[in-house]
Amino acid sequence: MSKRQMRLGAFLMAGGHHISAWRHPDAFARAGTEIGHFIELARIAERGKFDMLFIEDAAAIRERNPDMASQAARSTTFEPLSLLSAIAVNTTHIGLVATASTTYNDPYELARAFSTIDLLSNGRAGWNLVTSASDLEAANFASSGLRPHSERYERAEEFADTALGLWDAAAKDASSFSHHGKHFSVDRMLDVPASPQGRTVMVQAGASDVGKELAARTADVVFAASQTLAEAQAYYADVKRRLSNHGRSPDALKVMPGISPIVADSESEARAKYQALQNLIPDAVGVALLASYLSIGDLSAYPIDGPLPEIPPTQAMQSRQQLIVDLGRRENLSIRELARHFAGARGHWQVFGTPTQIADAMEQRFADGAADGFNVMPPLFPSGLEDFVAKVIPELQRRGLFRTDYEGDTLRANLGVAGQ
């Protein structure tokens, strides 16, 4: 029996994942409107035999304050499903996963959209199911009569079941489809043919209990955000344990935590690359982000090169606040240094080093019950992805941990997740 293989996602973003990547001389700053840049990133990832590429999304700008928003590249981008469709016909094997919210969509129309992408790509589509919580998003759909906060997950469950039902009916060549629930009524089949992979691949990132249950019941892939090995192992074990309640084997769901890697010929060189990005964070942006992490209104009154002032603890944020305050005290960090630390990392698992060091870190979590693979989030594009493909992928391949070529034609086949 061949060795267990790592799953890899290429999490694409215009410019890069670092908040100030767009300012870097090498960044694809205009990738948000230049489709050629995204297609190029997809092709780099496909050369690297990534299982999938991944697109995040929100149905609104990210930052309400225009001054803050104008200093980052997060306000505008391609709409994700049109982006995926464009990439679909310019790639041949890589999976195509995009985020769409159950809160602001209709299950029939969304199932139809993903079926279309599945057809355009010959069976490589995936849907990252999210529910929307942000006020900025809600304000763009205020009139739709859509949804009290508490019903978010109830709606998401019914939404997922309706979409899955529609895909299954198409795959079985059923004569009709009918669903009548609390949130949705559908009495027709999709008018797009069934995909070669049956159902679109289901991806989720459930952190809450209801989220983890929905994932255990319906997802093929779960993305996660864990910093330490222990956190990652705990999450992995939790999600895998829930699978048996739904009659699913542990292999049926791939857990893929995020990793933010910078690779170079030496660890110090990798850290220097990171520092170059850190130096691009405008002070005002970093300090505003830090203030929001601390749940206090404004830090700008305090000297930026001085220590954090006394922070009144809030109930909601206690553990994260404490983490920041403790770090500041322990390492004697100024407001500026703390701001940069958190604005740069943003909760991701960061690994800086040589290809060997990065492969070691990934292999450890892969082998130690913390991951079935990783969602790779390079701080800077395109070089971050190019470096990973040129240097880390070959090391993983050399260790027998990652494919040297695609096994199948569909995303399901390459992920090794069977149909239901």
Place this chain on the structure above:
Amino acid sequence: MLLGFTLAPVDGFDQILQQVTCAEAASFDFVWLSEGVTLSSKDADGRIPFEATLLASALATQTYRIGLLVTAAPARHEPYNLARRLASLDWISKGRIGWMADAGADTEREDEYVGLVGNLWDSWDDDAFIYDKPSSRFFTPEKMHVLNHEGRHFSVRGPLNVNRPPQGRPPIAALADTPLSAKAELILVREDASGFSPALRSGRAGKSRFLAGWSDFEGTAAVLADRLQHERDKMGLDGFVLAPSSPTQLLSFIDDVVPELTRRGLIGGAQPASTLRDRFNLPRPALPAKLEVSA
């Protein structure tokens, strides 16, 4: 004479692309991905098996000058989502998108919907995005506009999270016999001319282009060219939307009739256009709007 066409029914993307690239090479102005909306009583059987806006995105990356008119019904999309989708398509196609707003029953809601989408496309000034790395300004803050639309049917804060489309506002098409035609820059007339009147024509003169459906492919090139020319002149049309029932019918028209139309100077005279607006000779609404100075 403007020339568009709807796809002859085929199964796969490759066969669709083949029709579109042939038409593009023959200088057709646009393909209409119609989602089954038809201008002819001779209903072309067999719907194209893809959602239209996403099919357009795929086609956009494999073509470079033909226009892409997509049907998207207000009843099937939240306005913010559709405004995003169409703006994104305009970027992917580099300004070749048009939106055929398929009307349903609720006239008032649709009227507000179409106006709202247009206003969302104006969320950013044309020159808002400066990508200034040294000063760390990705965009100029004052050039972002929060819409705060509060209407009878919709409440949408905005702004849209897509840059202002290359065409400013992609042109909107509507059927001649629907209320949305009052807002449309492309008016689609049924082949039997129902819903079309000289009053409508003169009322929208200069603001809209009129195109009628055409499904008659019988006869020689000369005969067909005569008929098209006659119909255009009689009705005061700007062009036609062909509805071939098979790829062969489309290709025969391209091989036989297009050269005849070209020979007569009816098509092919203009400079190669870059955007759909250019093709239809529709002015691009700038943002901020240039002040009109009357002569």
